[in-house]
Amino acid sequence: MLLAGNMLLAGYMLLAGNMLLAGNMLLASNMLLASIWRLGHSLTFPHTKIRFFNTNFSLMKIVVLILFFYILLCRCLENRENHWEYSDQSKWCEISASCCGKYQSPIQLWDSDRKKRVSPFEFTNYTQLPETVTMKNNGKTTTISFTGVTPALSGGGLQHTYILSSLHFHWGMDNYHGAEHILNNKQAPIELHMVHYNSKFFNLSEAISSDERDAVAVLGVLYRIVNKKSNPSLNQITSRLRLVKYNGQSTRIKPFSFRKLIPASTKHFFRYSGSMTTPECNEVTVWTIIREPGYITNAQMKTFRKLCSTDVDELVKKTIGNNYRQVQALHRRNVYLGVESTNHITTPAIVNDETYSFTDIPNTVLYDDDY
Numbered sequence: 001m002l003l004a005g006n007m008l009l010a011g012y013m014l015l016a017g018n019m020l021l022a023g024n025m026l027l028a029s030n031m032l033l034a035s036i037w038r039l040g041h042s043l044t045f046p047h048t049k050i051r052f053f054n055t056n057f058s059l060m061k062i063v064v065l066i067l068f069f070y071i072l073l074c075r076c077l078e079n080r081e082n083h084w085e086y087s088d089q090s091k092w093c094e095i096s097a098s099c100c101g102k103y104q105s106p107i108q109l110w111d112s113d114r115k116k117r118v119s120p121f122e123f124t125n126y127t128q129l130p131e132t133v134t135m136k137n138n139g140k141t142t143t144i145s146f147t148g149v150t151p152a153l154s155g156g157g158l159q160h161t162y163i164l165s166s167l168h169f170h171w172g173m174d175n176y177h178g179a180e181h182i183l184n185n186k187q188a189p190i191e192l193h194m195v196h197y198n199s200k201f202f203n204l205s206e207a208i209s210s211d212e213r214d215a216v217a218v219l220g221v222l223y224r225i226v227n228k229k230s231n232p233s234l235n236q237i238t239s240r241l242r243l244v245k246y247n248g249q250s251t252r253i254k255p256f257s258f259r260k261l262i263p264a265s266t267k268h269f270f271r272y273s274g275s276m277t278t279p280e281c282n283e284v285t286v287w288t289i290i291r292e293p294g295y296i297t298n299a300q301m302k303t304f305r306k307l308c309s310t311d312v313d314e315l316v317k318k319t320i321g322n323n324y325r326q327v328q329a330l331h332r333r334n335v336y337l338g339v340e341s342t343n344h345i346t347t348p349a350i351v352n353d354e355t356y357s358f359t360d361i362p363n364t365v366l367y368d369d370d371y
């Protein structure tokens, strides 16, 4: 009887929890009331009986109740955290106040940003092949994780060494949208983010939860469309994207050197202090956007646009496209255009008098056959 009573109770509670998650607050509250009513009238252990609202109430049931509410709260918070859309970015601040902070990303970048000489980047273990590389569709983007190597980024004006944790992309449904950072008022069709954490932390989530401004370093690469042969470095990814078409799907891909995803020249790059670009929008990120664009073909771009945000068994299919955040206000932040220099001066050196000749910015309108 006791077991049956508890199972019935658990059934009521589970149903109430699901109603709550489904947003049906009225039904949920009714189910919860019914659960509590059953608690008050179900069987108890006589030797652990306590008085509660003049009803026999066992200690065990109180524990069950507390446990239930704890699980429900966790599920609600988890649901809340994951429940955000790129199509409704004005609501992000309701999910996390940080999304309305003053150190938000992405931002506009300009070649006219002030220049600063810094030591060259050091890419440690970046050319080593990982043991395994796994690609996953998480409903918002495709993420790439790996095992067997510890690529680390330092130099380039960074104050610490940062360990590569994972990679992901932001892209658009056409060639005029997609990247998060806007360069010289032009938006590239796709942007790669290589997410690193400060080596003093154990992993990325520990770094993010530290709330320290330089806990995370994201290296961003903008790609421009070229009408030539496909980028072999991206081929490992783009040729397998069809295997992770739906949310939750993952696949192993052939290990490749992560250095190849970054343009050969990192001589010029943008640097500023910002945030993660999805809720919770934690303001913990040192941003580096490499000035030299990478390249991608139209055919390779199209493979990204076939990815779905929906599960494989959902009847209505939705594509992921346009998974980029709008640019954010700069407020009082400084952005500089770093210039790698072996003769860099350690004290801040602003070199505004130099002129630079950049290759064309990621202009998606023009195709560059001579790339």
Ligand SMILES: [Zn+2]
Binding pocket: 168, 169, 170, 193, 277
């Ligand atoms: Zn990103």
